Amino acid sequence: MNILVCIKQVPDDSVEVSMGKDGKPEIDGITPVVNAFDTYALEMATRLKESLNDGSEITALCVGPESAKNSLKNCLAVGADHAYLVNDESIDDIDSIGIAEVLKNAVEKLAEEKGKFDLIFTGKEATDAALGQTGIYLAAKLGTAVITNIIDVKVEDGSIEAKHETEEGYRVIEAAMPAVLTVTKPEYDPRYPTIKNKMAARRKQIDEMNISELSALDEITAKIKKAAEYEPPKRSAGIKIKEESDEESALKAIQMMVEAKVL
Amino acid sequence: MRKEDTTNNILVYVETVDGAPVKAGLEALTPAHILSEKNGGEVIAAVLGKDISEAAKRIAASGADRVITVDSEELAVYNLDAYADILRQIIEKEKVDAVLLGGTVDGKDLAPKLAAVLETAAVSDVADIKIEGEKTFFVTTEYSGAIYCDVSIDDVRPQIATIRSGAFKKPEGASDGKLENESLKVSDDVVKAKVKDTVKEITEAVNLEDAEIIVSGGRGMGSKENFGLVEQLAKILGGEVGATRPAIEEGWIAKNHQVGQSGKIVSPKLYIAAGISGATQHLSGITGSDYIVAINKDEDAPIFSVANVGIVGDAMKVLPVMIDEIKKIREG
Ligand SMILES: Cc1cc2nc3c(=O)[nH]c(=O)nc-3n(C[C@H](O)[C@H](O)[C@H](O)COP(=O)(O)OP(=O)(O)OC[C@H]3O[C@@H](n4cnc5c(N)ncnc54)[C@H](O)[C@@H]3O)c2cc1C
Ligand SMILES: Nc1ncnc2c1ncn2[C@@H]1O[C@H](COP(=O)(O)O)[C@@H](O)[C@H]1O
Numbered sequence: 001m002n003i004l005v006c007i008k009q010v011p012d013d014s015v016e017v018s019m020g021k022d023g024k025p026e027i028d029g030i031t032p033v034v035n036a037f038d039t040y041a042l043e044m045a046t047r048l049k050e051s052l053n054d055g056s057e058i059t060a061l062c063v064g065p066e067s068a069k070n071s072l073k074n075c076l077a078v079g080a081d082h083a084y085l086v087n088d089e090s091i092d093d094i095d096s097i098g099i100a101e102v103l104k105n106a107v108e109k110l111a112e113e114k115g116k117f118d119l120i121f122t123g124k125e126a127t128d129a130a131l132g133q134t135g136i137y138l139a140a141k142l143g144t145a146v147i148t149n150i151i152d153v154k155v156e157d158g159s160i161e162a163k164h165e166t167e168e169g170y171r172v173i174e175a176a177m178p179a180v181l182t183v184t185k186p187e188y189d190p191r192y193p194t195i196k197n198k199m200a201a202r203r204k205q206i207d208e209m210n211i212s213e214l215s216a217l218d219e220i221t222a223k224i225k226k227a228a229e230y231e232p233p234k235r236s237a238g239i240k241i242k243e244e245s246d247e248e249s250a251l252k253a254i255q256m257m258v259e260a261k262v263l
Numbered sequence: 264m265r266k267e268d269t270t271n272n273i274l275v276y277v278e279t280v281d282g283a284p285v286k287a288g289l290e291a292l293t294p295a296h297i298l299s300e301k302n303g304g305e306v307i308a309a310v311l312g313k314d315i316s317e318a319a320k321r322i323a324a325s326g327a328d329r330v331i332t333v334d335s336e337e338l339a340v341y342n343l344d345a346y347a348d349i350l351r352q353i354i355e356k357e358k359v360d361a362v363l364l365g366g367t368v369d370g371k372d373l374a375p376k377l378a379a380v381l382e383t384a385a386v387s388d389v390a391d392i393k394i395e396g397e398k399t400f401f402v403t404t405e406y407s408g409a410i411y412c413d414v415s416i417d418d419v420r421p422q423i424a425t426i427r428s429g430a431f432k433k434p435e436g437a438s439d440g441k442l443e444n445e446s447l448k449v450s451d452d453v454v455k456a457k458v459k460d461t462v463k464e465i466t467e468a469v470n471l472e473d474a475e476i477i478v479s480g481g482r483g484m485g486s487k488e489n490f491g492l493v494e495q496l497a498k499i500l501g502g503e504v505g506a507t508r509p510a511i512e513e514g515w516i517a518k519n520h521q522v523g524q525s526g527k528i529v530s531p532k533l534y535i536a537a538g539i540s541g542a543t544q545h546l547s548g549i550t551g552s553d554y555i556v557a558i559n560k561d562e563d564a565p566i567f568s569v570a571n572v573g574i575v576g577d578a579m580k581v582l583p584v585m586i587d588e589i590k591k592i593r594e595g
Contacts, residue, residue, distance in 0.1 A: 016543050017406035025410050096375075097384060129405045129412075130524070131387045133375035140379035145455035148343070148372050161459070166368055167519055169464035175456040185525070187512075223384035227400055227413040235550055238571035242562070246576035250584035253556060253574050254592075260571070262533045262554045263500075263592060 001056040001155070002115055003049065005042045006103060006122040006134070007075060008035040009068040013127040019231050027128075034071045037123025039078075041183035043190040045121050046079030048153060057081040059110065059117075063088050063102050069206045076201035077193035083204070084110065088211045091220070098220030100137035105214040107142065118177045119160065124149055124184040135182035145175035149184040264358065264381070264420040271304030274359040274421070275327065276350060278367055279310060279318045284325075286433070286472065287365025292326040293431040294392050294424075295363050301394055304360065305329060308440070309353050311346055313339035319442055326434030329441045331357075337449055340461065341369060344454045347376040352447050354381065354421060361422040374425045384416050385423035390430045407524050408547025429472050429528050429551070469503055469519045471527040476502030476535075477552075479522055481545075482509040483538020483559065483578060490515040492582040493537055499589050505529065507545050523548035537578040541566030558582070 011017065011030035020026035034042075042060065049056045060080040062068045065088065072083035086106050088094065094102075107117060120142075122135035139146030151170065152163040160177060163170040165184050193201070211220075239256070243249040257263050273295040277288035295306045308327035310319045312334065319332040333349055350373065354362060362377060364370035366388055378385035391402035393413065400413040401424055416422040471477060478500065480493035490510065497504045505522040506515065522529055523545040530551035537558045539545060546569055549555065557570035558578045567573040574581055 011406070013407060013544070014542065017409045019410065025406060027406075095384070097378070127407065130407075131375075132371050133378070133385060133387065136372060136375040137379050140376065146343070146376075147456050149368060166461075168466075169462040171458050172460040172462065173456050174459050179456070185508075223419050224386060224414050224416055227415060229405070229410055229412045231409070232404075232411050232550075235555075235569040237568045238573065240562070240567060240573040240575060242575040246574075246580035247584050249574045249576045250581040251588065253572050253581075254585060254588045256572050257533075257554075257556065258592070260554060263589060 001052060001054070001118045003045050003056060003058045004107065004110075004117045004120045005038065005045050005058060005060050005075070005080065006120065006138070007038045007042070007060050007062040007071060008123070008126045009033070009062060009064045009071045010035045010126055010128040019229065023229070025229060032067060032071060034074060035123050035126045035128075037125060037127070037183060037185070039190040040185055041121040041123050041181075042075055042079055043188065044150075044153060044183055044186060045119070046191075048155065049079065052155065059084065059114070061103065061106055061110070062086070063099055063106075063211070065089050072206050073201045073204070074193070076204050077197045078191055083206045084209060085206055086209045086211050086214060091211055091217070093222045094220050095222035095224045096131045096133040097137055098222060100134050100141055101220050102211055102215050103134070103138050104141040106209060109209065109214065116178060120178065120180045122180065122182050124182045135180050139180035142178070142180070145179040146182070147173045147175055147179065148182045150181050151184060151186045153181060264383070266418070266420050269358045269360045269420045271299065271302035272357060272359045273299045273304060273306050274354060274357060274362045275306060275308045276362065276364045276370070276373065277308045277310055277318075277322050278365060278369060279312050279315055282314060282318055284310070284318050284322050285365060285367060287367050287370065287426070287428040289322070289325055289433045290428065290431045291363040291365045291426045292434050294389070294426055295361075296326065296434065297392050297394065298361050298399065301399070302360075307331060307357060307359065309333070309350060311338050311349055323440030323442055324437055326438050327440040328438075329443060331443050331445055333445050333447050335446070340458050342454060342456075342458055343369070343372050343376055344456060345449045347373055347380060348449050348453045349447050350377060351380050353445070359421050361424070364423075364425050366425040366427050370425050374423050378423050381421065383419040383421060383423060385425070386414055386416065387425055388427050389424045390427045404547070407543040408550075409543055427528060429530055465517045465519050467517070471503050471505060471520070471522060471529050474503040474529065474531050476500045476533045477505045477522070477529055477531045478502055478535045478537070479505030479507070479539060480510050480515070480537050481507040481539030482513070483540070484510065484515065485538070485579070487513070487515045489579055492579070492586070496535065496582055496586050496589070499586060499593065500533075502531070502533070507539055536566055536570070537582060539566055540564050541569065
């Protein structure tokens with residue numbers, strides 16, 4: 001099978017972002033990483049490839065800056081066989097519909113070279129601006145089925161069956177291929193690369209496409225306009241209790257809670 | 264649709280579960296009124312499913328001017344493609360200016376699906392709405408809730424938005440909305456993915472959004488047995504049990520107890536966090552709490568930066584004392 005995984009590069013989500021002096025979120029100093037949900041998607045795709053064991057291949061595709069090549073290399077070290085970057089540095093006003101349009105055009109272009117994709121994985125959402133939209137837009141643009149928030153996938157006789165997570169459990173959803181799958185956190189964590197795979201990934205080539213060759217600018221200009229970004233009002237820290245013993249600390253805390261009338 | 268082709272009406276999709284409207288759907292009626300009052304339009308609710316007349320009546324009585332019900336066998340089981348197709352038909356007929364959906368799992372899928380078929384745009388996870396003159400701004404968040412962002416949809420209609428659960432209160436007071444039945448059919452060839460089975464793993468309902476008291480435990484609780492202390496304290500306080508993602512992944516408690524960015528956004532009067540470090544993904548779900556008490560053995564844990572009272576100590580020692588003392592207070 002021919003599998004595509006869409007990867008977004010985002011600032012490390014364990015670092016708290018604050019506003020910069022220029023009125024934009026200050027993210028320059030934060031390590032760029034592969035969006036967490038995309039690492040889950042890649043892991044799920046890799047497990048599928050391994051279980052099929054039929055020469056299936058995974059391509060990772062990212063619309064992002066030149067520096068995202070590093071993120072793509074990390075993908076090559078944990079399951080992806082090929083990686084493509086669509087350089088978007090010439091464009092700043094783009095939203096998820098625009099990204100989906102670029103992804104669609106890239107998918108069609110790659111299909112000419114390497115055959116059609118049977119399955120396209122995306123993350124459920126990005127951790128920088130958690131929209132949760134791109135996979136659904138991409139499926140609509142490609143005219144394929146979409147199964148969202150999946151935690152597991154199986155392939156049987158040309159169709160797929162996936163578990164879509166709900167509040168109380170899951171739905172089993174079936175679709176014909178090709179299809180788009182958006183992945184949420186499964187029970188397992190993504191694997192770490194072995195040193196050998198890491199070295200091999202360093203040597204692999206990352207092919208580049210240019211965004212303006214793929215899509216006309218007016219088709220991808222954002223329909224959603226950002227007017228202002230700011231930090232929400234912060235809660236201020238209260239009192240820290242550290243008595244001689246934990247028992248005493250607990251009693252003091254109870255006393256304060258009683259005084260604050262929260263008990 | 265272009266702006267000049269729409270009415271001033273606002274459509275709210277109100278999801279139902281087992282024949283009852285979900286809270287997030289009813290809450291979305293409130294921002295719908297904010298938008299409709301701006302230009303004097305109506306709030307129209309759409310209810311889809313099978314045997315939903317009771318739900319429709321309840322919605323008509325809780326703040327919708329009109330309720331459009333599509334009650335049919337083919338909508339008995341929720342299907343993204345089918346539901347989006349029916350909503351598209353309603354939207355194209357009513358030519359509404361905006362479509363609001365509660366930010367449930369399904370609402371979050373329907374919004375972009377509708378935006379795609381209607382060639383418009385959707386804003387995710389709206390925490391507030393600001394009206395400034397002619398312009399409407401949706402307030403949404405970025406970077407795990409660390410940054411707020413005001414956005415607008417200027418050129419295309421309808422504007423679509425999912426409303427963060429708990430961001431608005433359900434409309435107060437009774438209303439007398441008009442009930443209308445529509446017999447709409449799902450179009451041919453739109454259903455590309457079929458729901459074969461629905462599995463409920465969790466039968467116990469948890470209402471974290473409405474809870475006045477929540478006691479949550481994190482990885483620092485160490486084991487399922489120790490996590491029992493969190494449950495005991497919650498029980499004595501008459502509150503709900505919350506958890507961080509790691510505590511759920513360890514299997515100490517079911518996933519519908521998750522609090523945070525990919526769990527529930529909560530706003531209780533009292534939130535007690537035990538063995539929780541305070542990662543942004545967790546904090547963004549709890550900062551609406553009135554009073555936060557944190558127990559952590561690490562003096563520098565980020566949770567202390569939002570806690571009214573921070574206990575630096577071992578949760579396994581602190582919680583039993585709290586349980587005993589609060590028992591005494593409650594009994595005496
Ligand atoms: C895309 C994404 C979405 C996420 N969504 C969520 C979400 O919705 N909700 C969520 O909670 N997390 C979420 N996370 C995970 C989040 O980033 C953190 O990893 C998580 O919140 C940490 O949980 P924790 O505080 O239980 O564990 P840890 O960070 O491991 O903290 C454990 C704490 O316990 C303390 N401790 C240890 N022993 C004791 C003791 N005996 N007594 C007292 N304290 C003790 C330690 O000092 C430490 O501070 C998400 C992550 C990602 C990437
Ligand atoms: N710039 C991008 N390049 C490649 N994939 C992307 C990009 N942006 C979003 N995606 C994919 O779409 C998913 C959902 O993103 P979003 O709709 O922005 O929350 C991500 O998890 C990625 O799989």
